Amino acid sequence: MSTSTLTPASVRTALEGGPAGSTTILTPDDDGYEAARAVEPGGVPWRPAAIVRPTDTAGVARAVRFARDAGAEVSVRSGGHSALGIGREDGALTIDLRGLDGVEIDTAGRTAWAGSGLTAGAYSTSVGRHGLVTPFGDTASVGIGGITLAGGIGLLARSRGLTIDSLLGAEVVTAHGEVLQVDADHDAELFWGLRGGGGNLGVVTRFRYALHDLPTVVGGMLLVPATPESVAGLVAAAEDAPRELTVILTTMSAPPMPFVPEEWHGRLVVMANVCWSGDPDAAEAGLAPLRAVAAAAGGTILDAVRPAPYADLLEPAPGGGIVATAGAFFAEGFDEQAAAHALTELETSPAMMRAVQLRVLGGAVADVPADATAFAHRDAPLLGYVMAAGPSPEAVAGYRPWVGALADRLRQRDGTYTGFVGDGDPRLARAAYPGATWDRLAALKRTYDPGNLFRANLNVPPA
Numbered sequence: 273m274s275t276s277t278l279t280p281a282s283v284r285t286a287l288e289g290g291p292a293g294s295t296t297i298l299t300p301d302d303d304g305y306e307a308a309r310a311v312e313p314g315g316v317p318w319r320p321a322a323i324v325r326p327t328d329t330a331g332v333a334r335a336v337r338f339a340r341d342a343g344a345e346v347s348v349r350s351g352g353h354s355a356l357g358i359g360r361e362d363g364a365l366t367i368d369l370r371g372l373d374g375v376e377i378d379t380a381g382r383t384a385w386a387g388s389g390l391t392a393g394a395y396s397t398s399v400g401r402h403g404l405v406t407p408f409g410d411t412a413s414v415g416i417g418g419i420t421l422a423g424g425i426g427l428l429a430r431s432r433g434l435t436i437d438s439l440l441g442a443e444v445v446t447a448h449g450e451v452l453q454v455d456a457d458h459d460a461e462l463f464w465g466l467r468g469g470g471g472n473l474g475v476v477t478r479f480r481y482a483l484h485d486l487p488t489v490v491g492g493m494l495l496v497p498a499t500p501e502s503v504a505g506l507v508a509a510a511e512d513a514p515r516e517l518t519v520i521l522t523t524m525s526a527p528p529m530p531f532v533p534e535e536w537h538g539r540l541v542v543m544a545n546v547c548w549s550g551d552p553d554a555a556e557a558g559l560a561p562l563r564a565v566a567a568a569a570g571g572t573i574l575d576a577v578r579p580a581p582y583a584d585l586l587e588p589a590p591g592g593g594i595v596a597t598a599g600a601f602f603a604e605g606f607d608e609q610a611a612a613h614a615l616t617e618l619e620t621s622p623a624m625m626r627a628v629q630l631r632v633l634g635g636a637v638a639d640v641p642a643d644a645t646a647f648a649h650r651d652a653p654l655l656g657y658v659m660a661a662g663p664s665p666e667a668v669a670g671y672r673p674w675v676g677a678l679a680d681r682l683r684q685r686d687g688t689y690t691g692f693v694g695d696g697d698p699r700l701a702r703a704a705y706p707g708a709t710w711d712r713l714a715a716l717k718r719t720y721d722p723g724n725l726f727r728a729n730l731n732v733p734p735a
């Protein structure tokens with residue numbers, strides 16, 4: 273519990289009007305507060321004292337200084353795809369960045385400045401109009417704020433690397449209320465920490481990204497019957513594929529959606545989300561080993577792979593207030609034994625919805641040395657994720673032991689991915705930031721946030 277004296281009235285008095293007068297303030301009695309505090313997945317109970325929505329960097333700095341002086345916890349919300357983006361302590365202040373949504377594209381220089389309240393989808397659509405991309409994840413509604421600071425593992429990971437590998441600089445408001453322009457030549461150690469260190473080191477108001485020429489990719493979903501052989505075979509094919517191909521495999525019961533043939537509703541399937549970002553003419557050859565695995569499993573149930581702009585492959589999040597719990601793990605591979613175990617567990621789990629997702633890494637992700645950024649898991653071949661979802665927080669609390677046990681069973685190496693951690697468990701922070709990464713982040717924290725103002729995250733306390 274915080275010692276903050278921050279109240280809705282004190283926030284209004286301090287932040288309404290003034291030079292950053294365009295800041296919108298929402299307190300629990302305001303219309304719009306409930307919608308503004310909602311994050312994805314849903315069911316998050318926390319109610320910050322106020323949610324402030326600045327439209328510029330000065331407004332963010334003002335909110336940070338005010339919260340620091342009031343001794344309040346600050347949480348920072350960009351796309352709201354993590355429970356960590358909403359203030360948890362009584363009297364917390366949530367800085368909602370959705371008003372920072374500008375994009376400035378330098379097509380000649382192949383760079384873009386982007387306001388940190390943008391979603392990955394909105395940004396990708398803007399730069400995509402010029403045939404350009406910056407790699408993000410697989411979901412359009414995820415905020416560029418959270419995903420960039422976590423690392424950013426998506427459909428271009430093996431060919432273009434993580435999001436942070438395309439990050440050239442950032443504008444940051446520190447806990448002291450200072451505005452810094454940070455890049456490889458200015459506050460270089462802070463720039464190192466922003467690339468993977470989550471929201472620990474300040475509020476990023478703008479990111480500067482490298483842009484890659486990529487007018488179209490060949491991608492979309494292959495729906496394949498899930499058997500131990502098909503799951504393990506798809507993983508192996510994705511691992512052996514050239515780096516132009518990135519594959520994200522989600523094994524789950526087929527949802528009763530119109531695009532899924534009715535006889536498959538409720539049966540276990542693998543949704544292979546594929547993205548070929550090399551020469552389009554070579555895509556079929558690149559995808560052939562995956563299709564061969566599908567054929568051996570009885571044939572592809574659905575083939576939605578097509579040439580498309582990268583932005584079109586980013587899907588919206590499920591939404592609808594669904595509540596979820598998840599556990600991430602790194603692995604060396606995924607053999608038939610692991611797949612058989614996962615399938616049995618998915619078949620028998622009591623959870624309303626459950627899935628095991630596998631992201632095949634390698635390629636450009638592993639080109640970068642482990643200590644070059646605060647994302648320390650460069651050589652992990654596979655990132656996995658066990659998820660269970662249901663209608664209410666109470667129902668989902670009951671699924672947690674199942675999620676934890678299955679993730680533990682499938683884990684083959686230490687560590688976790690910041691982006692896939694939805695609570696501030698200190699053990700998970702240690703796992704995300706092992707060894708020297710932890711020490712460097714803790715030293716940065718001592719310099720830039722000695723009072724641990726930014727603790728509503730996967731927290732690294734000051735050294």
Ligand SMILES: Cc1cc2nc3c(=O)[nH]c(=O)nc-3n(C[C@H](O)[C@H](O)[C@H](O)COP(=O)(O)OP(=O)(O)OC[C@H]3O[C@@H](n4cnc5c(N)ncnc54)[C@H](O)[C@@H]3O)c2cc1C
Nearest residue numbers: 349350351352353354357409410415417418425471476729
């Ligand atoms: C449906 C779904 C799909 C996903 N897919 C992927 C994927 O493909 N690849 C992947 O890597 N991750 C993925 N993620 C994980 C996602 O990257 C993280 O949850 C990320 O933190 C979400 O960012 P956000 O801005 O939307 O979240 P928020 O809830 O707004 O923020 C999350 C955290 O980031 C901090 N933060 C956000 N913006 C800033 C900022 N500007 N300055 C300082 N701190 C900030 C917050 O304080 C908080 O700790 C997915 C998550 C969901 C729910």
